[in-house]
Amino acid sequence: MHEPNQKITSFSNPKVKYLVSLKERKNREKEGRFFLEGYREITRAKQSWDHRNPLIPRSYPEILCISPECFLGSNEWELIKALNLPIWEFPKAVFEKISHRDRPDGLILIGKIPDYNFHPNILDSFQDEIVLVIEGVEKPGNLGTILRTAEGAGVKLVIVTDPRTDIYSPNVMRSSTGILFTIPVYLGSTEEVLNALIKNKFKTLALTPEVNNPYYNTDLTGKIAIIFGSEQYGLSDKAKEISSDLLSIPMLGEADSLNLALSTGIVIYESLRQRSLNK
């Protein structure tokens, strides 16, 4: 598909209706398309397309929607040129209708959602590296924050199992600031994923407030997978049963639980700390 660039000014143009329809998950899934908004987010995705990590599921950019009236800086045209995609251009009022933001910055990229289903040979190339498994996550904002933090802490792979949200949701892209495209993220079932990790000699460490075994007393170096449960329900029984060790984050006060993204950050940064000692 290569369409010529188009200027679209009418709210009732079918392309506007199509783009607005992508606000709903069921339409994104039916179309198999993602909706990536924002200069920073698109720039990160582009880096990933340019410098291909073979472990990252291969997504395809297709259309760039722009509204120069909304641009915040002067670098937008450079990015637009470098992307080299068919362009749909809109006046500000129409772009605001399409956008998911209160103050859009004039850039939205539509692309094809990759096949991101987990398969065990993804694990073949792993040595002494850390894999993060997030089970049953409910809030896209939490998932995005987790991806951003995991990438910062040097996690090499994130596997989302049995989620209650969709991974290629615009909220995940936004809260991850585009990092969804720069770290390998796969989708699987808890049982399949944990069994594959164990078969590949990963230590599987699952976090739950039900034990009293502070994460920082455990060796978090080497080939490990760290598993977190959902915000509301925690880990599934299956995850607790299959994992090799159960760990906890100490809570000293009245609060009975930490935010999921926060818990994840605390434990993976402890792993980074321990790894830094071995260097």
Add this chain to the structure above:
Amino acid sequence: MHEPNQKITSFSNPKVKYLVSLKERKNREKEGRFFLEGYREITRAKQSWDHRNPLIPRSYPEILCISPECFLGSNEWELIKALNLPIWEFPKAVFEKISHRDRPDGLILIGKIPDYNFHPNILDSFQDEIVLVIEGVEKPGNLGTILRTAEGAGVKLVIVTDPRTDIYSPNVMRSSTGILFTIPVYLGSTEEVLNALIKNKFKTLALTPEVNNPYYNTDLTGKIAIIFGSEQYGLSDKAKEISSDLLSIPMLGEADSLNLALSTGIVIYESLRQRSLNK
């Protein structure tokens, strides 16, 4: 003031208008009243009123608004009885108008905001303890999450300096799950607070991505204050200048910053870990 309990059924009742007006910060500040919603949140505040930590600014509960049609469990009446406050009772439709939630649980407490201005003698009782300073925080949800995490990690005092949000905002109460009432939280200016900490022999450790000095290579035990800047602007020059050390959180990937609450959690839990080694 001790009013008799009242049943209020009309949307146009002045009490309804008063309660709705408290959705706006300027009205809460003018009235000097906070708006605490939810069974869990009110329960936590009550614990704090019952078991008085003299360092916690003394807030005063005044009115309990209830809507039994909205109750989710059967423990509400016990809490209502124990609170022993004047009760304003509303039908569900009116309560939903007053509530800040999509699905209210039938309990809102109105109380008097305490004097929570920082004064240096708050620091008199501190020995080898950790104090958290959050400068210029913008998002009440971040502040609430920080309070909840700080309390979990055993932080003894949180000082918010030059904030861009109000501390007794309903969003802080909600995202802290009521922990705002169970940990001492004060408000001051960065300069005044840091100088008071230094005078009281606190090591003042400020986090900034501008240095390369991983937080985990620093001794975070003893009498320390950890200082974080705002989401958008980071630390002020003043804070960097006054602090005794600048620390960073390593970031290994493309992402250039971590969420503020997450950064806070990572560093204070490292302090907790180091402290656990000394016991």
